[in-house]
Amino acid sequence: MRRIIDKTKELEKRAMHSERLAFVGTLAGGLAHEIKNPLSTLNINLQLLMEDVQGMTGGNSKKAFAKIQALQKETQRLEEILNDFLRFAKGQKLELKDHDINEVLDEVVDFVTPEIKQKKILILKSYDADLPPCRIDSNLIKQAILNIIINAEQVMENGGELMIRTSRNKKFIQIDITDTGAGIPKNIIDKIFQVYFSTKKTGTGLGLPTTKRIIEEHKGTITVQSEEGKGTNFSIKLPVDLRIY
Ligand SMILES: Nc1ncnc2c1ncn2[C@@H]1O[C@H](COP(=O)(O)OP(=O)(O)OP(=O)(O)O)[C@@H](O)[C@H]1O
Ligand SMILES: [Mg+2]
Known part of the structure; x- marks a missing residue:
């Protein structure tokens, strides 16, 4: 009897664990989606800023340009990470x-x-x-x-x-x-x-x-x-x- 109770408890624990994992997965997926929109706004504005700076001739314009470029590279990397994650997290239905x-x-x-x-x-x-x-x-x-x-x-x-x-x-x-x-x-x-x-x-x-x-x-x-x-x-x-x- 005791063994059956232990086994039931163990199964319950496991079920709760996998439910929690699934829940965390859903949360993380939602979070990744939420981050994607502001990130693409950031990206677009960096692009626009870059075009503005390109038109400038002042002494520091080259430095500013390089900094924006670095920012753009990093935001693009973040986008890639999010896309990889979403591709992984998405439980797709197979089209066989x-x-x-x-x-x-x-x-x-x-x-x-x-x-x-x-x-x-x-x-x-x-x-x-x-x-x-x-x-x-x-x-x-x-x-x-x-x-x-x-x-x-x-x-x-x-x-x-x-x-x-x-x-x-x-x-x-x-x-x-x-x-x-x-x-x-x-x-x-x-x-x-x-x-x-x-x-x-x-x-x-x-x-x-x-x-x-x-x-x-x-x-x-x-x-x-x-x-x-x-x-x-x-x-x-x-x-x-x-x-x-
Ligand atoms: N053909 C291979 N030869 C040697 N090492 C490999 C090979 N394939 C995978 N690995 C090792 O396994 C690790 C995990 O591979 P995985 O494709 O999951 O990630 P990654 O290539 O590092 O990054 P990502 O694929 O997300 O760009 C690699 O970092 C590498 O150390
Ligand atoms: Mg790889």
């Missing part, structure tokens, strides 16, 4: 349609190709030509893949290889994205999917948590293998829709 995963991947690759080429990164593709259609929200999956590719790109500033593979078995379609960057140190690999974990100067740390959330919303999984000095591989598994067969 049948898609060819290879085509979806190609669209993401096309999007990043100019930048990737500039960094002398070689893109290698190895697609399973026989994939069944996959029921996904393609915009969200593209976002999820893009976050991984951007990370790969950032870790191969001096060139490297980006390998994108697809394969399948009866139960799932697998996407592997491998880079030849510096790899992820062992002591941080458990943290990379945590919200706001970043080792980058201007990283928000929402890229991988967003990716993970999107994949899990599709009932899929994401795992990482990495070797320092060699590179990193992210594997995504998306369930094959059994109704297709």
Whole structure:
């Protein structure tokens, strides 16, 4: 009996905790929205101020211009942080349609190709030509893949290889994205999917948590293998829709 009571109490506590978490999430989302409007007013006025100062010729006008520029950069950074947060916090409803995963991947690759080429990164593709259609929200999956590719790109500033593979078995379609960057140190690999974990100067740390959330919303999984000095591989598994067969 005592054990049942303890268990009930524990469950109640957990329910309260998750309710509170959801509530805090809603509050934070609301707060981020509220901050966005004054921030964009700030941005617009800084732009106008900049134009005013540009027209001036006085001795200090150049200095004033530089200061406004710095302010503008910071407000834009704040806007980015808020947008990333809102994208992460928003519990979106999936718009599921049948898609060819290879085509979806190609669209993401096309999007990043100019930048990737500039960094002398070689893109290698190895697609399973026989994939069944996959029921996904393609915009969200593209976002999820893009976050991984951007990370790969950032870790191969001096060139490297980006390998994108697809394969399948009866139960799932697998996407592997491998880079030849510096790899992820062992002591941080458990943290990379945590919200706001970043080792980058201007990283928000929402890229991988967003990716993970999107994949899990599709009932899929994401795992990482990495070797320092060699590179990193992210594997995504998306369930094959059994109704297709
Ligand atoms: N391909 C990779 N190679 C090495 N380290 C990586 C790789 N991908 C992610 N990481 C590590 O995981 C951390 C978290 O990645 P995540 O994408 O969530 O955030 P971020 O890239 O730092 O910032 P954001 O994506 O919000 O701009 C990175 O800061 C980096 O340390
Ligand atoms: Mg990132």
